[in-house]
Amino acid sequence: MKRRDFLKGLVSTSYVVLSGASVLAPLNALAAAGAKKDDGWLTTGSHFGAFKMKRKNGVIDQVIPFDSDKYPTDMINGVKGLVYNPSRVRYPMVRLDFLLNGHKSNTSQRGDFRFVRVTWDKALHLLKDSLDEVQTKYGPSGLHAGQTGWRATGQLHSCTSHMQRAIGMHGNFVKKIGDYSTGAGQTILPYILGSTEVYAQGTSWSLILEESDTIILWSNDPYKNLQVGWNAETHESYAYLAQLKEKVKQGKIRVISIDPVVTKTQKYLGCEQLYVNPQTDVALMLGIAHEMVTKNLHDTKFIEGYSLGFDQFLPYLMGESDGVAKTPEWASEITSVSPEIIRDLAKVMTKGRTQMLMGWCIQRQQHGEQPYWMAAVLATMIGQIGLPGGGISYGHHYSSIGVPSSGAAAPGAFPRNLDEDQKPIFDSNDFKGASSTIPVARWIDSILEPGKTIDANGSKVTFPDIKMMVFSGNNPWNHHQDRNRMKQAFHKLECVVSIDVNWTATCRFSDIVLPACTTFERNDIDIYGSYANRGLLAMQKMVEPLYESLSDFEIFTRFAAVLGKEKEYTRGMSEKDWLVKLYNDCKAANAGKFEMPDFEGFWKEGYVYFGEGKPWTRHADFREDPEINPLGTPSGLIEIFSRKIAQYGYDDCPGHPTWMEKAERSHGGPGSNKFPVWMQSCHPDKRLHSQMCESAEFRETYAVKGREPVYMSPADAKQRGIKSGDIVRVFNDRGQLLAGAVVSNNYPQGVIRIQEGAWYGPVGADGSKEGGAKVGALCSYGDPNTLTMDIGTSKLAQACSAYTCLVDFEKYKGKVPEVSSFSGPIETQI
Numbered sequence: 133m134k135r136r137d138f139l140k141g142l143v144s145t146s147y148v149v150l151s152g153a154s155v156l157a158p159l160n161a162l163a164a165a166g167a168k169k170d171d172g173w174l175t176t177g178s179h180f181g182a183f184k185m186k187r188k189n190g191v192i193d194q195v196i197p198f199d200s201d202k203y204p205t206d207m208i209n210g211v212k213g214l215v216y217n218p219s220r221v222r223y224p225m226v227r228l229d230f231l232l233n234g235h236k237s238n239t240s241q242r243g244d245f246r247f248v249r250v251t252w253d254k255a256l257h258l259l260k261d262s263l264d265e266v267q268t269k270y271g272p273s274g275l276h277a278g279q280t281g282w283r284a285t286g287q288l289h290s291c292t293s294h295m296q297r298a299i300g301m302h303g304n305f306v307k308k309i310g311d312y313s314t315g316a317g318q319t320i321l322p323y324i325l326g327s328t329e330v331y332a333q334g335t336s337w338s339l340i341l342e343e344s345d346t347i348i349l350w351s352n353d354p355y356k357n358l359q360v361g362w363n364a365e366t367h368e369s370y371a372y373l374a375q376l377k378e379k380v381k382q383g384k385i386r387v388i389s390i391d392p393v394v395t396k397t398q399k400y401l402g403c404e405q406l407y408v409n410p411q412t413d414v415a416l417m418l419g420i421a422h423e424m425v426t427k428n429l430h431d432t433k434f435i436e437g438y439s440l441g442f443d444q445f446l447p448y449l450m451g452e453s454d455g456v457a458k459t460p461e462w463a464s465e466i467t468s469v470s471p472e473i474i475r476d477l478a479k480v481m482t483k484g485r486t487q488m489l490m491g492w493c494i495q496r497q498q499h500g501e502q503p504y505w506m507a508a509v510l511a512t513m514i515g516q517i518g519l520p521g522g523g524i525s526y527g528h529h530y531s532s533i534g535v536p537s538s539g540a541a542a543p544g545a546f547p548r549n550l551d552e553d554q555k556p557i558f559d560s561n562d563f564k565g566a567s568s569t570i571p572v573a574r575w576i577d578s579i580l581e582p583g584k585t586i587d588a589n590g591s592k593v594t595f596p597d598i599k600m601m602v603f604s605g606n607n608p609w610n611h612h613q614d615r616n617r618m619k620q621a622f623h624k625l626e627c628v629v630s631i632d633v634n635w636t637a638t639c640r641f642s643d644i645v646l647p648a649c650t651t652f653e654r655n656d657i658d659i660y661g662s663y664a665n666r667g668l669l670a671m672q673k674m675v676e677p678l679y680e681s682l683s684d685f686e687i688f689t690r691f692a693a694v695l696g697k698e699k700e701y702t703r704g705m706s707e708k709d710w711l712v713k714l715y716n717d718c719k720a721a722n723a724g725k726f727e728m729p730d731f732e733g734f735w736k737e738g739y740v741y742f743g744e745g746k747p748w749t750r751h752a753d754f755r756e757d758p759e760i761n762p763l764g765t766p767s768g769l770i771e772i773f774s775r776k777i778a779q780y781g782y783d784d785c786p787g788h789p790t791w792m793e794k795a796e797r798s799h800g801g802p803g804s805n806k807f808p809v810w811m812q813s814c815h816p817d818k819r820l821h822s823q824m825c826e827s828a829e830f831r832e833t834y835a836v837k838g839r840e841p842v843y844m845s846p847a848d849a850k851q852r853g854i855k856s857g858d859i860v861r862v863f864n865d866r867g868q869l870l871a872g873a874v875v876s877n878n879y880p881q882g883v884i885r886i887q888e889g890a891w892y893g894p895v896g897a898d899g900s901k902e903g904g905a906k907v908g909a910l911c912s913y914g915d916p917n918t919l920t921m922d923i924g925t926s927k928l929a930q931a932c933s934a935y936t937c938l939v940d941f942e943k944y945k946g947k948v949p950e951v952s953s954f955s956g957p958i959e960t961q962i
């Protein structure tokens with residue numbers, strides 16, 4: 133991207149994606165009342181990219197990508213629907229029985245949709261009263277406000293930070309460690325490769341394109357997943373994928389996608405597809421490794437010079453320690469990949485330069501640590517770690533990893549924690565013997581089994597007795613597993629608070645709901661290009677906050693005022709003051725290196741551009757000299773055997789990578805007699821998790837009869853008398869949902885996909901919204917987490933295992949209930 137092209141991005145109006153029309157009438161009027169005069173194009177950033185927007189009659193009318201964005205995502209067509217949609221939270225609201233009975237309310241009514249409108253003042257005082265009650269009765273272990281998620285971009289308004297700083301001014305609370313994305317990977321890889329790897333900058337795409345002979349996409353769909361980024365995406369990675377497509381066509385690079393399903397990337401690149409039985413990749417990798425050793429294809433010099441513990445792993449691989457040689461034949465039985473193909477893979481991967489690109493999905497399953505560890509062992513045996521276009525990456529599908537970083541200093545953010553000299557009102561750190569930090573995906577366990585002690589990453593975690601939860605910028609009734617189990621846990625909570633833009637299921641299962649405005653209704657600044665850090669974007673307010681919604685900054689400034697701590701919270705600075713400060717601090721940090729205009733100049737232009745970074749090879753320094761540049765592992769080397777992990781003595785995560793059977797596995801594995809189908813709940817093509825599901829018109833572009841699609845093979849469909857467009861009931865012993873069938877050759881028999889982020893919309897047996905509160909309710913829209921299993925990956929990471937999940941499905945013959953997900957609460961008067 134040249135500077136000239138980038139500049140053009142801000143003046144062109146040629147690429148009109150959307151025109152006005154079809155917003156809700158009352159919303160229209162309100163927006164118009166609040167909006168300023170119509171002016172020209174404004175700029176903004178979002179997870180979906182950098183846009184320009186234009187208003188008409190006070191309403192956002194056109195949304196177009198920056199000209200420099202040559203690969204804008206389709207999701208730009210859903211952006212207006214993020215602002216104007218029927219699910220918006222319009223006013224502060226309180227659950228009916230909570231308003232009547234407070235902490236003694238009937239919590240089994242939670243989720244029955246009945247809410248009462250209250251004033252902001254009332255809502256914020258209720259929040260304070262609840263916090264007072266919990267801190268007084270239970271102390272900080274009674275409060276969990278530590279979940280995080282994909283809040284809107286923006287360095288100032290990052291909403292979870294606002295919530296945590298403000299709640300922290302009242303008292304301490306339980307926090308989380310890790311995340312749902314890479315929970316197993318980020319825990320195991322520091323032992324193996326010395327860093328989390330998953331969030332590290334990777335070898336530049338340009339070098340991969342120049343040097344690689346073979347690229348293995350392992351459980352990896354970058355063409356789908358690079359549409360969004362942690363910050364505003366430039367979508368430059370797509371230019372590299374386009375070059376890769378060309379090289380595949382010319383036969384210059386061989387790309388193999390190892391995946392149970394045909395991915396969007398595989399179709400785009402026109403590359404090879406290798407089917408593997410779900411959850412069996414470790415067996416496949418072991419089979420490949422066995423063949424490498426048998427044929428002496430592995431790089432013994434690299435193994436000796438750069439790694440530790442191959443000799444402790446070898447007896448397991450060859451079957452001397454457990455009597456089972458991990459031969460291609462053995463692997464074939466488990467994986468359904470033929471021994472010939474496994475042998476060929478061993479040859480192909482050790483001939484020429486091979487770049488392994490791992491996706492994250494295979495570590496979101498039981499024993500999810502193992503495929504990442506074993507993949508690192510394979511890469512070590514190939515011996516190309518630290519070479520351009522060789523070795524292993526765990527992140528090229530994510531947030532522009534592989535696009536060189538500009539090297540500029542990024543702007544700071546609004547502080548999440550208290551300032552050093554600040555103290556909370558309830559200044560206690562007494563967690564009553566329980567842990568103050570718990571693995572991110574184990575919070576429902578904690579609510580259900582307070583006081584229980586579990587193993588986690590070499591330590592013990594004792595579950596706190598959580599009585600109150602506060603959520604902002606994440607949607608746990610999207611992201612967590614097993615809805616019916618969640619309901620049971622929520623019955624035990626005295627108070628649940630949600631600050632969100634929309635009536636998500638999390639809001640509907642809360643007691644106090646506070647309306648936040650969208651990112652398009654406030655001013656902010658964003659990093660342009662996530663890892664590439666190409667520049668800074670002005671996020672210019674498009675319209676005033678709709679209804680009674682407020683920015684998160686404003687919500688928690690008001691709450692801090694209720695605590696008598698407004699000045700402490702804001703440091704006496706307004707939104708504008710903060711933006712200027714964040715900008716000027718960044719300008720000072722870049723002085724002499726990257727030129728930045730003054731704030732006013734930046735705001736007028738809408739962006740600052742830092743330019744391109746230099747191509748770079750991951751682990752090159754380690755390869756050059758492992759003594760001077762050791763890895764962050766205990767030995768400084770790649771640890772094929774980890775003494776530290778072995779010393780933990782975990783049965784589900786021993787000292788070297790190991791194939792272990794799963795609690796549930798399709799294709800002949802445990803549980804497949806009863807529920808023969810593996811459900812994968814991959815990341816959505818046309819959403820960011822649950823975000824944009826609310827965008828009603830856009831949702832209709834992929835929904836089937838108003839339901840979330842369930843993708844299935846022709847064979848499975850035929851066997852059950854199902855055709856595309858039918859409404860299907862998907863079920864197991866944990867739950868049931870309705871979804872709309874899409875029959876597709878991309879799916880093999882025994883595998884279905886329902887994308888995560890489909891809004892949970894439970895209804896009772898009579899089809900009523902109220903009935904949705906009950907355990908066992910039917911999800912009317914198709915949230916896959918109605919069916920997933922809520923167990924930790926292992927005693928090491930205790931991470932999310934959503935992909936260890938078997939189901940069955942049938943054509944739905946009952947009366948089809950209305951979808952309850954999107955219409956908000958049942959407004960009730962008292």
Ligand SMILES: Nc1nc2c(c(=O)[nH]1)N[C@H]1C(S)=C(S)[C@@H](COP(=O)(O)OP(=O)(O)OC[C@H]3O[C@@H](n4cnc5c(=O)[nH]c(N)nc54)[C@H](O)[C@@H]3O)O[C@H]1N2
Nearest residue numbers: 281282284291312313605606607611631648813821822934
């Ligand atoms: N079955 C299954 N489950 C999964 C996964 C899977 O693959 N399968 N993936 C997991 C992964 S990797 C992840 S990252 C998680 C994602 O889980 P989450 O991060 O919880 O998902 P989001 O839907 O992005 O939730 C963000 C919420 O923040 C709200 N929000 C956005 N902007 C603002 C704002 O400015 N202010 C406020 N107050 N709120 C705002 C949105 O409306 C939305 O409700 O899901 C996990 N769950």
Ligand SMILES: Nc1nc2c(c(=O)[nH]1)N[C@H]1C(S)=C(S)[C@@H](COP(=O)(O)OP(=O)(O)OC[C@H]3O[C@@H](n4cnc5c(=O)[nH]c(N)nc54)[C@H](O)[C@@H]3O)O[C@H]1N2
Nearest residue numbers: 313351352357390391410411491492493814815816820821
């Ligand atoms: N469009 C879009 N992009 C996103 C997101 C989004 O919500 N929408 N979310 C972002 C976030 S937070 C994250 S964490 C990443 C997620 O990144 P990933 O977790 O890598 O993404 P997925 O697309 O869920 O899964 C990738 C592939 O893994 C395959 N797979 C699943 N199980 C197995 C298995 O057992 N073996 C093998 N070999 N393959 C398997 C799936 O079929 C799929 O093709 O995506 C990011 N990008």
Ligand SMILES: [Mo]
Nearest residue numbers: 311312313314
């Ligand atoms: Mo994620």
